[in-house]
Amino acid sequence: MRFTLNGTTVSPDVSGSRRLLDVLRENLHLTGTKEGCGEGECGACSVLVDGDVVNSCLVAVGQVEGCQVTTVEGLADGGRLTALQQAFIERGAAQCGICTPGMLLAAHALLEENPRPSEDDVRVGLAGNLCRCTGYTKIIDAVLACRT
Amino acid sequence: MSETSATVGRPVPRREGADKVTGRARYTDDLVVDGAWYGKTIRSSIARGRIRAITYDPGFDWSKVTVVTARDIPGENVVQLIRDDQPALATEEIRHREEPILLIAAPDRETLATAERAVRIEYETLEPVFDVGRATETYSTIEILKGEVVEALKVAEVVVERSFSVGLQEQLYIEPQGAIAIPEEGGGIKVIGSLQCPYYVHRALKRALALSDEQAVVIQAETGGGFGGKEEYPSLVAIHAALLARKAGRPVRLIYDRHEDLAATTKRHPGIIRHRTGVRRDGTLVAQDIEIVLDGGAYCTLTPVVLSRAAIHAAGPYSCPNVRIRARAVATNTPPNGAFRGFGAPQSLFAAELMVEHVAERLGVPSLDLRKKWMLRLGDTTATGQKLTESVSAELVIDAALKAAPPFHRSNVPSVRRGRGLSLVFHGSGFTGSGEKKLGGKVAVEASADGTFTILTASTEIGQGTKTIFTQIAADALGVPLDRVIVGPQDTSLVPDSGPTVASRTAMIVGGLIHEAAVDLRDQLAKRRPPPTTWPLRVEKTYVQPDRIHWDDQTYQGDAYPVYAWACTIVDVDVDMLTGEVRVTDLVSAVDCGKAIHPVMAEGQIEGGMLQAVGWATIEEIKMKDGGYQNDRLATYVIPTALDAPRIKTILVENPYSGGPFGAKGIGELPMDGPAPAIVAAIHDATGVWLDEVPATPEKVLKACASR
Numbered sequence: 001m002r003f004t005l006n007g008t009t010v011s012p013d014v015s016g017s018r019r020l021l022d023v024l025r026e027n028l029h030l031t032g033t034k035e036g037c038g039e040g041e042c043g044a045c046s047v048l049v050d051g052d053v054v055n056s057c058l059v060a061v062g063q064v065e066g067c068q069v070t071t072v073e074g075l076a077d078g079g080r081l082t083a084l085q086q087a088f089i090e091r092g093a094a095q096c097g098i099c100t101p102g103m104l105l106a107a108h109a110l111l112e113e114n115p116r117p118s119e120d121d122v123r124v125g126l127a128g129n130l131c132r133c134t135g136y137t138k139i140i141d142a143v144l145a146c147r148t
Numbered sequence: 149m150s151e152t153s154a155t156v157g158r159p160v161p162r163r164e165g166a167d168k169v170t171g172r173a174r175y176t177d178d179l180v181v182d183g184a185w186y187g188k189t190i191r192s193s194i195a196r197g198r199i200r201a202i203t204y205d206p207g208f209d210w211s212k213v214t215v216v217t218a219r220d221i222p223g224e225n226v227v228q229l230i231r232d233d234q235p236a237l238a239t240e241e242i243r244h245r246e247e248p249i250l251l252i253a254a255p256d257r258e259t260l261a262t263a264e265r266a267v268r269i270e271y272e273t274l275e276p277v278f279d280v281g282r283a284t285e286t287y288s289t290i291e292i293l294k295g296e297v298v299e300a301l302k303v304a305e306v307v308v309e310r311s312f313s314v315g316l317q318e319q320l321y322i323e324p325q326g327a328i329a330i331p332e333e334g335g336g337i338k339v340i341g342s343l344q345c346p347y348y349v350h351r352a353l354k355r356a357l358a359l360s361d362e363q364a365v366v367i368q369a370e371t372g373g374g375f376g377g378k379e380e381y382p383s384l385v386a387i388h389a390a391l392l393a394r395k396a397g398r399p400v401r402l403i404y405d406r407h408e409d410l411a412a413t414t415k416r417h418p419g420i421i422r423h424r425t426g427v428r429r430d431g432t433l434v435a436q437d438i439e440i441v442l443d444g445g446a447y448c449t450l451t452p453v454v455l456s457r458a459a460i461h462a463a464g465p466y467s468c469p470n471v472r473i474r475a476r477a478v479a480t481n482t483p484p485n486g487a488f489r490g491f492g493a494p495q496s497l498f499a500a501e502l503m504v505e506h507v508a509e510r511l512g513v514p515s516l517d518l519r520k521k522w523m524l525r526l527g528d529t530t531a532t533g534q535k536l537t538e539s540v541s542a543e544l545v546i547d548a549a550l551k552a553a554p555p556f557h558r559s560n561v562p563s564v565r566r567g568r569g570l571s572l573v574f575h576g577s578g579f580t581g582s583g584e585k586k587l588g589g590k591v592a593v594e595a596s597a598d599g600t601f602t603i604l605t606a607s608t609e610i611g612q613g614t615k616t617i618f619t620q621i622a623a624d625a626l627g628v629p630l631d632r633v634i635v636g637p638q639d640t641s642l643v644p645d646s647g648p649t650v651a652s653r654t655a656m657i658v659g660g661l662i663h664e665a666a667v668d669l670r671d672q673l674a675k676r677r678p679p680p681t682t683w684p685l686r687v688e689k690t691y692v693q694p695d696r697i698h699w700d701d702q703t704y705q706g707d708a709y710p711v712y713a714w715a716c717t718i719v720d721v722d723v724d725m726l727t728g729e730v731r732v733t734d735l736v737s738a739v740d741c742g743k744a745i746h747p748v749m750a751e752g753q754i755e756g757g758m759l760q761a762v763g764w765a766t767i768e769e770i771k772m773k774d775g776g777y778q779n780d781r782l783a784t785y786v787i788p789t790a791l792d793a794p795r796i797k798t799i800l801v802e803n804p805y806s807g808g809p810f811g812a813k814g815i816g817e818l819p820m821d822g823p824a825p826a827i828v829a830a831i832h833d834a835t836g837v838w839l840d841e842v843p844a845t846p847e848k849v850l851k852a853c854a855s856r
Contacts, residue, residue, distance in 0.1 A: 032171020
């Protein structure tokens with residue numbers, strides 16, 4: 001079992017049937033990825049697999065063999081926050097913060113694919129990630145502020 | 149309280165913002181505790197009855213796990229709150245589905261799951277009560293009287309009667325409930341958990357586990373949302389985790405999955421509210437006769453206090469000479485209902501606001517005209533006889549909302565009808581009546597030799613920005629930069645009891661205490677020549693109710709709250725006449741919170757609350773079957789996504805309150821009050837039908853339209 005996690009090759013000694021979410025949190029000790037529902041509804045466990053947003057609670061770790069996996073811990077370059085992370089702080093897009101890692105990854109993937117999304121594009125892009133604190137307005141504004 | 153506000157009123161970075169955007173923030177389930185076992189709660193599968201037998205499959209090796217039943221409780225088998233009716237674990241009587249019966253802890257999840265399947269519980273079932281009309285037990289009753297309602301209704305020129313109903317709602321914090329209990333030397337227990345009120349949990353632990361003040365330690369981990377759902381329920385989770393840890397002699401993690409959280413934890417109280425309103429033909433309001441019945445579920449929890457807030461807000465933000473409000477909360481055999489943002493007020497204000505619409509329709513006048521005629525103004529008295537002497541903003545928020553509302557256009561799609569609705573609400577800041585006085589919340593601020601300051605408070609950060617606004621308030625009062633002030637951990641062994649993080653009290657009451665302490669500390673430091681030699685220098689403050697506030701718990705007369713926050717909300721909806729689907733397309737709300745300590749966070753809290761209310765009003769329906777929630781998974785309990793949410797525009801109106809830090813009033817709950825009645829009014833504007841109930845699901849909308 002081998003894949004690239006946030007730019008580094010990892011080979012956790014686990015059964016390929018374990019959930020990617022659990023392997024990330026329990027075997028690789030990256031707890032930034034959260035479990036909100038365990039059935040792919042809330043998006044709190046969103047990670048990127050080869051650039052695509054997936055719910056890591058629905059993915060068996062065996063499925064990411066040889067893939068590039070990115071978690072929230074892999075966004076900031078060293079100590080430097082990305083523009084998106086900075087915008088989330090400045091614009092009040094993170095409140096309780098539990099949806100934030102997944103939301104950031106979904107937003108990151110959206111901007112990678114479409115650097116100039118409309119508000120509707122952003123709403124569609126984030127529709128798989130639930131937030132109960134913000135009403136989404138400030139999250140959407142943070143993403144729109146990062147258009148290039 | 150005039151202070152130079154270097155940071156108050158400015159959107160400074162959230163204190164724990166960087167941790168939250170990098171994944172460094174540690175929530176309960178993120179904490180690694182060496183040697184911890186996994187715990188699970190085994191619950192009843194019936195709504196009412198008695199446990200006849202619990203059998204443990206002899207095929208399973210029970211020495212591999214720890215099992216806890218009610219017999220293992222060293223203290224009293226009770227969840228400390230208002231009434232001592234709720235056991236931590238059922239002994240014999242079962243009063244609701246999902247009632248905790250026994251606990252299991254195991255070294256790994258697989259063993260735990262096997263053990264769980266090896267337990268059989270047999271019951272003797274009894275006929276459950278689900279209908280509030282057939283309930284035989286009452287948790288509390290309240291009567292508020294002003295003037296002579298019966299006489300006034302007799303002579304009123306027009307009397308309008310109407311009944312409203314409101315449904316259950318799940319808080320749906322994205323982080324489920326959870327706690328980790330760690331046995332300590334000397335028989336103590338430390339519990340780290342996802343919670344709003346460390347000292348509620350502390351008291352509950354002490355009582356159930358027979359611990360001293362020092363032996364019970366409660367620490368709040370980073371908490372992924374609360375909305376009231378982590379006000380009282382975490383006491384139960386903590387007791388369970390602690391019982392398992394005590395018996396197992398090792399740490400135990402008790403983390404709920406979403407299904408268990410939805411199926412077992414508290415919901416918003418459903419209710420029925422009846423109004424009889426008497427007016428003169430010119431629209432003058434002469435009498436409001438209101439009856440409220442709330443369903444408390446199987447145990448009392450906080451129901452009497454929820455009922456109190458519901459009753460006090462039931463007449464709406466209006467001035468009426470004759471008011472009678474009769475409220476009661478009853479017991480049924482559903483899981484207990486409990487704290488949820490708004491705490492009864494959204495239920496009663498829904499009815500009050502729609503009543504304005506019905507009276508306006510009867511009189512043939514615009515409802516906005518009636519609101520302006522009836523609304524509370526400076527010097528008016530509320531239903532409890534409270535004379536409003538400052539920061540009364542009904543007119544201000546109406547004007548601000550109307551000014552900010554987008555132009556309204558009817559839909560040009562034939563099958564979609566668009567409508568607009570408006571609501572006016574107020575919400576009392578802080579505990580009701582004598583609550584704050586009885587509680588006597590405490591904080592401390594300490595100055596260290598290195599020039600830094602520490603705020604010591606039990607008030608929790610649950611997303612609303614507590615840590616940031618407290619830092620702003622203290623830094624400005626001390627006259628130091630923000631980075632010189634830190635907020636100490638929410639750990640009962642380190643911080644005083646500031647009271648719970650509830651009731652829109654954190655900024656106004658606890659923030660006020662921090663302000664007082666910081667000002668005192670600044671003055672002391674300025675006077676000390678030479679400077680003190682022993683550090684830290686500490687100032688502690690305890691809440692003292694201002695003399696001007698008078699409240700009588702017996703008669704429900706007087707100053708129900710120190711002050712009120714106000715909001716006027718305007719919503720536009722599209723109703724799909726083919727599917728019955730209601731979509732909120734625009735939402736504008738003008739909100740008076742006295743002073744927004746942090747305007748971006750204030751807006752964010754308002755926007756989140758508004759969307760939570762939109763969910764309650766439209767799609768968040770809980771279907772009951774045999775006393776359980778049918779949609780107890782996130783696939784079936786649906787909350788608004790970014791795609792469902794309207795663009796929410798918030799207008800902050802600042803009408804300062806002299807008793808709050810920098811003029812601040814409470815903001816947490818108010819946004820939950822306004823959207824539901826505005827949405828139902830907008831549905832009427834679109835379709836011509838009145839629903840008088842929420843949620844306004846497609847089924848209800850289609851049915852109402854068809855029967856027209």
